[in-house]
Amino acid sequence: MHKKLLIPGPTEVSKEILNEQTRYLIGHREKSFSDLYGGLTDKISKFFQLTDDYKPTVTTASGTLWFDIIGRSIVKEKALACVNGAFSKRCAQTLLSCGKETDILEVEMGKSIKPEMVAEKLATGKYDTLTVCHNETSTGVRSPVAQIGKLVREEYPDIIFAVDAVSSMAGDKTLPSEMNCDIIFGSTQKCFALPPGLAVALVSNRAIERAKNVPNRGAYTDLVDIFEFEKKHQTPFTPNISLLYALDKRMDLLLEETYDNVYKRHLDMANFTQKWANKHFSMFPEAGYESITVSCINNTICKDVKELNQRLAERGYMISGGYGKLADKTFRIGHMGEWTLAGIKDLTLAIDEIWGLQ
Ligand SMILES: Cc1ncc(COP(=O)(O)O)c(C=O)c1O
Structure with a gap:
């Protein structure tokens, strides 16, 4: 059973969405692909009410790829990684394993990250990147990202604020303009109710500009490259086209529901x-x-x-x-x-x- x-x-994924994956494949450098992908990213922009300050992208990899993208393309000198559970800890460890200096602000499991804790650390002036997990799936804790983002925007405009919304995006509130963040990403196997394998990310122009000045960005983790290809409604490498069909259908359903x-x-x-x-x-x-x-x-x-x-x-x-x-x-x-x-x-x-x- x-x-x-x-x-x-x-x-749970419905048959309607699963069936979308049985469509015939198309070449990812064909116009038909750009039509599909451009249409999909337009729907994502509409659903998440993106202003001109943000761009959407869909990566063929689960959400963890974004820990690596932040580590390789965003952190310049030093990051502050907030840890309140298993996934935020993995993010911190990933930044470190990308060779980036990272301080960890850790609270007990079950607790949220509070703006005042972040404010105290940021006041040292040591950081160019901040990471927070919006919805710690290991503990069921939701951190007040919008308030943390407000603090960063108002007092530390040079800091790139990246938010893991892997298990909250397309369920909870995650509009980047309300979260005051630069990067926010979610995995398709969570609230998008798709099979695993894609991550949806909304990225500020500031973050893309930052990435241009960060060396050794790798291949799959090169944020600049990702958004160069976005201009042509393409992805740098062969994407999971079948899942993109399914996501396109999901975005229709989400837009319909509002x-x-x-x-x-x-x-x-x-x-x-x-x-x-x-x-x-x-x-x-x-x-x-x-x-x-x-x-x-x-x-x-x-x-x-x-x-x-x-x-x-x-x-x-x-x-x-x-x-x-x-x-x-x-x-x-x-x-x-x-x-x-x-x-x-x-x-x-x-x-x-x-x-x-x-
Ligand atoms: C909050 C959070 N961040 C990151 C991840 C890792 O995401 P993925 O398994 O899609 O790579 C998960 C997975 O459950 C998660 O819940």
Whole structure:
């Protein structure tokens, strides 16, 4: 039996989207490709309400590629990487492994990054790049990126602010103009509800200009090259054309639903899940900073989540255990992409029945 995915990525993908990938291939230097890709990036610009200050791109690689792009094409002298979970830690480690000096501002798992913490570090004047994870999927914590971005914009205009929105873009609010960021990226297997393999990124002209002055940008990680090809509605290397067809369809559906309604649908699912979790368990993230695309719930009744998943599988569902050290202490429900409140209600009802929750 097919298990519907309520894990925080990959998420459930509809047949309608899956079928888009069965189209015949086209050459990526043909006009037909530029028509497809140019049309797709126009739809992305429209959905994320891009001003002339930003450009969209779609890379054939999952979101992690953007850690490398930031490391290779953006950091000049020194970065400040904010860490509050497994993925933000991976970002920090990637910058270091790209050979870039990086200071780490780390808070305990479950906590968010706060503007005042960032302000204190930036006041040292040592940094040209700042990275923050908007939605820490490992802990279900949402950091106040818009406020952090406001601080950077107003006081440190030379800093390039890059935001990992891998598990929140196209679900939560991620308009670059509202986030006051230079780079924001998301992976297709999360809120875009596509198979894995692409990342959507929105990049400021300032970031592209910065990249021109950063040496040793590599090939796949050369931001300047990426946007040179964008001018021709092409990508520097052979892209995953089948997935681009699927993303083009997804953007049609997102535009039809509208940005505001997509956000509201995710918020409704999050509010319902949090209420349910607080009735029977408790939420892992500090109050007020809960993700709206993935709920990380304390397993306060110490039940076996693996066994729960086996029982849920019989009903055609799959949720996720806790991440890494949080494996037995928490469990996670991904409510992103195509999911609706009705689906989340069915899932929680199934958990109520299996665990005998009243
Ligand atoms: C917040 C966050 N950042 C980065 C990543 C890595 O993204 P990908 O697996 O698409 O490379 C993930 C994956 O789950 C994530 O949740």
